[in-house]
Amino acid sequence: MLWLLIHSVSAQRPTQGGMFSFDDEDLIETLDAENVRVHYSLSGPNQVLLEDQDQNGIPDYPELVALTALEVLEFYALEGFKPPVTEAQMGLLELGGSEAFDFYLVDFGGSADGQFGIDACDQSQCSGFMVIENDFEGYGYGSIEEATRVLVSHELFHAVQAAYRIELSSWLSEGTAVWAEHIFDSELWDFYGLCGFYLEDPTRSLDRPPVGMVSGFSYGTALFFDFIALQLGTEFWVEYFDLLAFDPQALELDLLEELLMTYETSLSILWPIFSQWNLASGYRSGLIESYPYADFLAEVPAEEQASVDENIHKTHRFFPLSSVYFFIEHAGGTLNFVIYDDLQQFASNESVRLSLMSISDEGASIIAPVNQVIDAWELSDDQYKQWELPAGGYWLVGSHPYRADESTKVEFCFGATCDLNDDNKVSSPSKSEKKGGCSTVNPGNNSVLMLFCAVFAVLHRRRFYSRML
Template sequence: MTAGVPTLLLLLAGAGTPHRLPHEVEAVKGLAAESGRPTSPTALEPRYLPTDTVESIVSPGERFRVHFTRQGPNAVPLTDADGNGVPDFVELVGRTYERVATFYAGLGFRLPPDDANTSQDDGGDGRFDVYLVDFALRGDGAFRQEVCLEGTTHCTGYMLQENDFTGYGYPSDAEAVETLASHEFFHAVQAAYRPDLGGIASEGTAVWATERFEPALDDLEGFTRYYMSSPDRSLLTDPTGPGVSFNYGAGLFFQFLGERFGDGVLVALLEESVRQPEARWPLLLDTCLRRDFASTFDAAFAQFATWNLGTGPRATPGGGYARGEGYAPVLTAEAGLPTSMTSVRVAAAASRLFEVPGGAPFVAATFEPDPGTDPAALHLLVAAVTDDAVLRVTRVDGPEALRAQVAAQDATRVVVAVVDGRSEGLGRYGRLCIAATGQDASCAPLQVPDAGTPDAGSPDGGSPDAGGADAGSPVEPGEDPRTPTSSGGCQTAGGPLSGALVALLLGRRLGRRRRSPAR
C-alpha cells in the first residue's frame, strides 16, 4: 500500500472515531449579554417566544436554577414518570449540572461566583442559571458571560442549552446532557478565573473537562480528527470560520497534559491566568510547567508530538494515551526515498509529518534550519511503524544537529516529524532530507550505517545495530526521553550504555513485541 495513503484513508473513513460538530456556533459563542437573557424579547437567539410561559426549578444541590417552557419550539420533553409535576428531562438537567459542579470542585477548580450582585437580570436569585431553548441544530449549548467582578477576572454569566436534542444523534438524553453540562459549565469555570484565554485554550480545556468528567463520553474522540488532520497548524493562533473546529480538536493537547502531568497542571494554568491577566495561555502554561512540574512548554509539546504517533490502529496499551485507540490517527504527507525538501516550514507549537516506505535496514533523516535561524526548540522524530503498531521512535532535540535514524527492516513505513516546541514566534524554514541504507542523499550527509551484523537472538535473524551515538535517542511512543534537572529544565536522558547498545536492546525487545488487543 502506498506510503502516506493509509493514514489519509483512515482519517476520511473515521478510523472508528465518531463525528462531532462544535457545540457553540460562532454567532453566539462568548457574547456578553447586553441584549438580555433569553427571557427578554431583545435577547439574541436562541430565546423564548413572547407567548412562552417560562418556569424554573432549583437543582437538588441548590446550586442551579433550570428554566424551561412546555410550549412552542422551545418546549422540553414533557414525560413525567414520577408524576411530581416537573418534566423528567428538566430534573435530569438539574441533577447532571450538580454532578458536574461537584466533580470540578473536587479537582480543585473554583466555581462561578454568585450572580445576584449583577446589575442585570439574575434569573430570580444568585444561583447559576441554565436556560433550555431550541438551538434548531445550530450548535447545542453556549455560556454567555455577563459581568466581571474584579476588572477582567472573576466573571459570571449563564448557560443556554438545547431543549430536547431532537435530531442531534446523541445515544440518549442522559449522554447529551452530560456532554453539554460538562463542556459548557467548564466555560463558566474558566470565566470564574479569566474568560479571554482564546478559542484554543477555551474550547480545548472544555473538551478535556468533558473527557475527565466521564471518559465514556465520545466528545474528545470525535474532535481529535480536527487536530490530527492538521498537526502543522499552530496551537498559538486561534482559527476562525470553518477552521474553528480545530479549537475543539486541540482538546487532545490538554488531554495529553492531564495524562502526563495530572489535573493540577490545568488548575495551575487557570490560576496563573489571574496572576498574569495580560499573558497568553502558552506562556502561562510554560510558567506553570517550569515552576511546578520541572518541565517546559517545549519539552511537553515534543512529547505530545511523540504520543500522537500512537493513536487509532497504532495505539499500544501501556504507551502514550490511555485510550489512544479511540483517537484519530495523525495525518502524514507521502514522500519517496530518498527525498530532499529544500524549504520545509514548521510553525511554532506545530509539527510537519512525512511518511516514507519502510523495509530498509535503516532510514535516517536530517533537518537543517535555514542559515541564521535559531535552532532552539526544534525536534526531529523518526519512527518505524506498521499499520497497527509503533515499533520504535528515535528523537533528537535542538539546538544540537537534528540528525536521527531508526532501524526499519521490520517496518512497513517510517514517519518523520519536524517539531517546533516554542510557545511563541513565527514559523521557521529548513531543509529536510530522508534516505534509507545505501542511498545517496543529495542534501546533508546522513551517515547511514551499513546493515551491520544480524542479531542471532532475534526470531527473524535480528535487527541491525542502530548505529552510533549521534543517531538520536530511542524512546517509547509514550515515554519522555528527557528528565528534569534540578533547575527545572530538561536534558537528554543518558546513562552508562552507549546510544548504539541502548538502541540494539530496544530493537530486540520491540522486535518480539506483538500488539495486544485494543482496550
C-alpha cells in the same frame, strides 16, 4: 451529534428576547435544585420533552439538567476550580428570580445546542447564565442523557473560566472546555471526536487556529490539555487558571511556560513526546506508550510518504508548537537523513526536534501500529545521520517545541539513497510561502459570528456521531 455555541457571548436572557428566547405562547415554569434554577416551557414553541417517568408532576428532562448541573459543579469544585461568578458578585439583581445559577431550555432550531451567555463583567470576571436545547429532537446524540452531560459540562466550564478571566483565546477556551467534558465523564465520545480536528492538522501551531470563526481546531486542542494532565496531573491546570486570574495581563503561553518550570519540565521536553503519542493513535496505537484511549482517536496524516527505493527530499517549514510526520517504506539496509542547510543557523537552544520511529508491520503499512522510537535528536546535532535497519516502514517525526515569531525552514532528504553532496537541491520557496504561522482574530461578542460558530458545531457533531453509531 451536536454541539455548543462558542465559549461566551454577551446576550439577552431568553426571558428578555434575543436570538434564542421564549415566546409569548410559552407556559414557563421553573425548577429549583440547591444553587441551580432551570427555566422551561410546558407548552408553546419551546416546549420541553414532557415525559415524566417518576410521575412527580415535573418533566424528567428539566430534572435531568438540574441534577447534571449539580453533579458537574460539585466535580469541578472537588478538582479545585472556582465556581461560576454569581449575579450578586457583579452587583446585579436576581435576573432569574433567585440567587441560583440559571439554565434556560429553548429551541435552537438545529442551529446550535447550547451557549454560556454573559450578563456582566468587571475588570477580571464575568457572570452569566446557560441556554440549552429544549428537546434535542433531530440532533445526533445517542441519548438525551449523553447530550445533557456533554452540554452541561462543557458550557459550565466556560462559566468557570469566566471566574478567572474576562476573555481567553479560542484554543485555550474551547480546548479546556472539551477537556473538562472528558475529565468529568471519560465515556463521552465528544472529546475523542473533537480531538480529531487537531490530529488532522498537526502542522498548525497550537496557539494559531484558523483565522475567523472558532474552528474545530480550537476544540481539538483538548488533546494537548489532557496530555499535560496525564503527565503532570489535573492539578496543573487548576494552578494554571489561578495564574491567569493572578496576572490578567500576562500572555497565556508565558504563564504556561512559567508553570511548567515549577514542575521542572518545559515545552521543549514535553512537546516531542506529545508528537510521538499523537502518531501512536487510532490504528497505529497499542504497542508503545500513548494515551490510554489512543485507539479511540483518529490518525495523524503523513505530510509525505515514499515507496521502496524512493526518497523524501523537500524543503519544509516547521511552525512553532507543531508537529509533522513523514513515512517511508524501506527495503532494508542503510537509511539516511541529510540536512542541506548550514547547521549554524539552527545552533540555538530552540532547535527543531526529530525522532525516527518504526512500525510493527513488515509490509510497511502506513496504518500499522508504531512499535519503537529508534532515535531522537535535535536538528542542530548532525548534518548527516545513518542507520542500518531491517525492511519495513519508518516514520520521521518532526516537532518544533518552542514559541517563536517565525517558522524554521529546512531542506532535507530522508531515504536509502540520500547523499550529503546531492546536487538536486529543492528550490527556495516563494515569498508568499515564507510567511510564519497563521494568526487568528478576536471574535469578540458578535452574535452573528456566534451563530455561525454554532452552526459549524452542530454540523460537526452530526457527522461525528453518525460515524460512531
